[in-house]
Amino acid sequence: MTQAEIDELVHRLLTGWxxxxxxxxxxxxxxxxxxxxxxxALWKRRCSYVMGFLWLLVGAGTVLLACYPQQFLRFALSTxxxxxxxxIIGAISLVVLFTTLESIRRTHLQERYALLWIATALVLLVxxxxxxxxxxxxxxxxxxxxxxxxxVAFAFLVLVAFxxxxxxxxxxxxxxxxxxxxxxxxxxxxxxxxxGGSDPKRETVAAxxxxxxx
Amino acid sequence: xxSNGDTIVILPAFNEQESLGGxxxxxxxxxxxxxxxxVNDGSTDRTADVAAAEGAAxxxxxxxxxxxxxxxxxxxxxxxxxxxxxxxxDGDGQHPxxxxxxxxxxxxxxxxxxxxxxxxxxxxxxxxxxxxxxAITALSVLLSAICRRRVTDPTSGFQLLNRVLLRFFSRSxxxxxxxxxxxxxxxRQGYDYAEVPTRFRERIAGQSSISGWGTAYYAVKVFLxxxxxxxxxxxxxxxxxxxxxxx
Numbered sequence: 145m146t147q148a149e150i151d152e153l154v155h156r157l158l159t160g161w162x163x164x165x166x167x168x169x170x171x172x173x174x175x176x177x178x179x180x181x182x183x184x185a186l187w188k189r190r191c192s193y194v195m196g197f198l199w200l201l202v203g204a205g206t207v208l209l210a211c212y213p214q215q216f217l218r219f220a221l222s223t224x225x226x227x228x229x230x231x232i233i234g235a236i237s238l239v240v241l242f243t244t245l246e247s248i249r250r251t252h253l254q255e256r257y258a259l260l261w262i263a264t265a266l267v268l269l270v271x272x273x274x275x276x277x278x279x280x281x282x283x284x285x286x287x288x289x290x291x292x293x294x295x296v297a298f299a300f301l302v303l304v305a306f307x308x309x310x311x312x313x314x315x316x317x318x319x320x321x322x323x324x325x326x327x328x329x330x331x332x333x334x335x336x337x338x339x340g341g342s343d344p345k346r347e348t349v350a351a352x353x354x355x356x357x358x
Numbered sequence: 359x360x361s362n363g364d365t366i367v368i369l370p371a372f373n374e375q376e377s378l379g380g381x382x383x384x385x386x387x388x389x390x391x392x393x394x395x396x397v398n399d400g401s402t403d404r405t406a407d408v409a410a411a412e413g414a415a416x417x418x419x420x421x422x423x424x425x426x427x428x429x430x431x432x433x434x435x436x437x438x439x440x441x442x443x444x445x446x447x448d449g450d451g452q453h454p455x456x457x458x459x460x461x462x463x464x465x466x467x468x469x470x471x472x473x474x475x476x477x478x479x480x481x482x483x484x485x486x487x488x489x490x491x492x493a494i495t496a497l498s499v500l501l502s503a504i505c506r507r508r509v510t511d512p513t514s515g516f517q518l519l520n521r522v523l524l525r526f527f528s529r530s531x532x533x534x535x536x537x538x539x540x541x542x543x544x545x546r547q548g549y550d551y552a553e554v555p556t557r558f559r560e561r562i563a564g565q566s567s568i569s570g571w572g573t574a575y576y577a578v579k580v581f582l583x584x585x586x587x588x589x590x591x592x593x594x595x596x597x598x599x600x601x602x603x604x605x
Contacts, residue, residue, distance in 0.1 A: 320423050320533070324431040327397075327417040328438065 154221045158214065168210045175206030229290050230272045237268030260307055264300040271296065361521050361605065362440040365392045367458075368432035370425055371449030372399040375408050381451050382412040388455040395435055396449065399428040405449075425515075426536035434528040437521070444524055446517045453516040457556040461518040464554035471523040471549045471598070472541075474509065475516035475556035493577050501538055504584060505545040509553060512538040516556060523549055525601050530593075532583065535576050539583045546587070548598035 182199035185191045191199075209216050220228075244261045247253035270277050271293045278292040285292065367385055371378055378396065385394055396409035400422035409416045417431050429446060436444040445461060447453035457475060464473040478494075494513060501512045515537055519527070526549060532539040541551060594600060 316533075319421075320427045320430075323419050323421055323423055324427065324434055327419045327431055328435055331415065331417050331435070 150225070158217055158221070168213065171206060172210035175203050175208075175210055178203035178206060226275070226289065230275065233268055233290075233293055234272035237265045237272060240268070241265035257307070257311070260300065260304045264297060264304065267300060268293065268297055361442040363442045364440075365389075365443040365445065365462075366436050366439070366441045367392050367394045367445045367447065367455075368397065368429065368436060369394065369409075369414075369447060369449040370397045370399055370428035370432065371401065371405050371409070372422065372428070373401045373403045373405060374449040375401075375403045375405050377451045378405060378408045378449055379412055381449065381455070382409065382414055385455040385458075386412075389458050392445070392458075393441075395432055397428045397432045397435075399423060399425075424534040426531055426533040429515075429536065430527060430531040433519070433524050433531065437524040437528050441524070442521050444519045446515060446519065448515050452558050452560075454557060454559055457516070460554050460556055461516070464552060465518050465520070468552040469550075470552045471520050472544065472551035473518040474511060474514050474551060474553045475518075475558075476509075476511035476514055476553040477556070477558045478510040479553055480555035490573055493573065497538055497577075497580065500581070500584065501541060504542050504588065505551075507545065507551065509541065509551070511553065512541060516558070521605050522598060522602050525605050526596055526598070529596055535580060538580050539587065542584055542587050546592055547596050 178199060182196055182203055185199075186193070186196035240261065244253065244258050244265065248255060248258050275289055278289065278296060281287075281296060282289065282292045285295070287295070367389065369378075369381070382394060382396075385392070394412075394414040395417065396405070396414045397417045398406040398409065398419060400419050406416050406418050415435075417435055419428060419431060423431070432446070433444065443465070445458060447455075447458075453475065461473050461475055478498075494511070498509050498512050502508050513535075517537075523544065526544060526547065527540065530543065532543070544551070
């Protein structure tokens with residue numbers, strides 16, 4: 145896309161937004177809803193302060209966009225688009241980093257699976273703060289900044305996916321061993337019960353357990 | 359652990375309640391001295407109850423592991439209970455119990471660890487689809503070359519194993535569609551096999567686990583496994599010379 149085409153697109157967005165009243169009302173309502181939910185959640189202490197504050201920011205931004213579309217868009221589009229790409233990439237990396245750390249904190253994620261995710265987020269963050277970091281890659285492949293960042297991030301995501309495949313295989317091997325051991329122990333237990341004249345009440349319970357598991 | 363000198367028949371079974379009862383009675387008729395173990399691979403029907411009613415020992419796997427996992431559970435049981443030999447045949451009735459004596463005779467005549475009942479050694483009237491036939495031929499040529507020992511029916515699950523091989527397979531056995539890969543693995547660790555001709559028959563009930571796309575998946579998976587296994591180092595912990603001292 146040439147610079148002239150981009151300018152044309154910016155102009156269309158700026159003038160078109162003013163006239164789309166229905167859309168603006170819809171965005172305003174959505175922003176109000178986000179603000180309302182964030183305030184209630186903060187008030188009832190259902191979420192952390194950081195999350196509440198972030199959602200308040202998002203809601204406020206949406207409301208601003210609906211009320212003062214011209215000023216908002218003009219400010220956003222007046223920046224050079226290199227800056228906008230960097231802001232977007234930085235935001236993505238912060239979201240990945242925050243989600244990963246929060247998942248570890250809530251013990252949804254073990255550290256060893258988080259390492260590659262954190263590495264991905266950090267690579268994105270470095271690329272956003274220091275655009276020169278991907279200069280070598282750009283020089284080799286002759287691509288634009290955004291393409292280079294996406295390519296580097298993609299490489300890390302492939303690593304993450306491969307790591308998952310490996311650990312899934314290991315888990316399956318262990319699961320097989322455990323299932324076999326359970327079956328062998330159950331067999332031995334039944335033999336012991338049969339030999340030792342066991343309590344009939346317990347036996348029916350065991351049989352029902354097997355049926356429901358099957 | 360010392361061996362008690364007995365033989366056990368291992369039947370992996372997944373939803374075989376229709377055919378299993380008849381098969382167990384047939385085994386009892388043709389091989390009355392052998393104990394029978396049914397490995398119930400997470401069936402959703404009454405396979406385990408049918409087996410127990412016929413007096414077989416039952417291993418109830420808590421979830422479906424596939425043929426490889428089920429058979430290995432049977433091998434572990436056979437080894438831990440001290441059996442000297444184990445006969446492996448399918449729970450769907452493809453492998454007629456009347457042929458078991460041929461396997462036993464094969465083990466007596468050959469000094470090997472594994473006897474394979476082969477459909478193709480004498481061409482005793484077994485028909486299969488052309489594609490499957492072609493794949494099996496290619497596989498047996500490749501496997502014979504890799505193992506440096508002729509094999510005509512590498513996918514046969516009708517086998518007789520001795521105790522040292524039971525030990526080896528309870529430590530290391532491939533997962534789904536295990537038979538060809540298992541042959542390559544055991545040859546690499548110094549174990550030996552031989553084939554005897556046996557008659558197979560049509561399955562009594564149930565469906566083959568290998569049909570349609572399954573055949574293509576089977577072929578690709580097995581060829582890949584055979585090639586990659588070659589690149590794996592020999593594990594001295596599992597070598598025949600080491601395990602023979604442990605049993």
